[in-house]
Amino acid sequence: MPKQARLNGIKAFRTYTIQEAAEITGVSPRTIRNWIANGLLVMDGERPVLIRGDDLRKFIKNQRAERKCETAPDEFYCVSCRKPRKAAERFADCTIIGARVKLTAFCEVCETVISKPITEASIPEIRRTLTLTIKRHETTL
Template identity: 80%
Template structure:
């Protein structure tokens, strides 16, 4: 089973039973039942329980939006803390390889390595709030 439910196979104008909804979205029937308890709209209280495709798709998208974490320009997403965190002591490394730029630092709370991609134009803005060590590497084939 995938870690994320698949949206691409869900037909919006079709009704699904719990097992069919589980199959097209790539999750287990138990997950679909949990989603119903969490607020996934079902057509009515009769058996078999039917779920409209558009309701299933909207529910999955809403769940994904709820998990997103916004970060400021000087913040990183820490995988261990599962929150937006600042760089420890305000230090970060900036690695430029070709046209790709990556900031790397340590989490201020758990000291895990955290990183995020940025554009090269944002380096001066970020360097106002973080002490950056910029390293430029030539791309290799």
């Protein structure tokens, strides 16, 4: 789970450089760059890159809403539909890497790849509603 970004202290009418945005939200500059790649708006043509406080707040709030979005054991949050969706054909891949388990499937509506982390203990329950292809990888250090 990535570190929770802080919202407090972001001023809506200020602009922030990547470094400043990282400091105020408590994440790394690299995370801020990932956010930009994932849709965080930046000001047009400004060098260095400047982010408006209200855009930054909006982005973090959306991100929280997505995380909070409740999904049933056989549902996934689809980033394209922006809704919980079921797996197409009820098929999912279950990838186990060390202690991490991830389910991957296709959205039954738009066919976007959907995935979510699960616990190994929940596999039997998920198997009641989904056909799982389990792939186990040894951890490579």
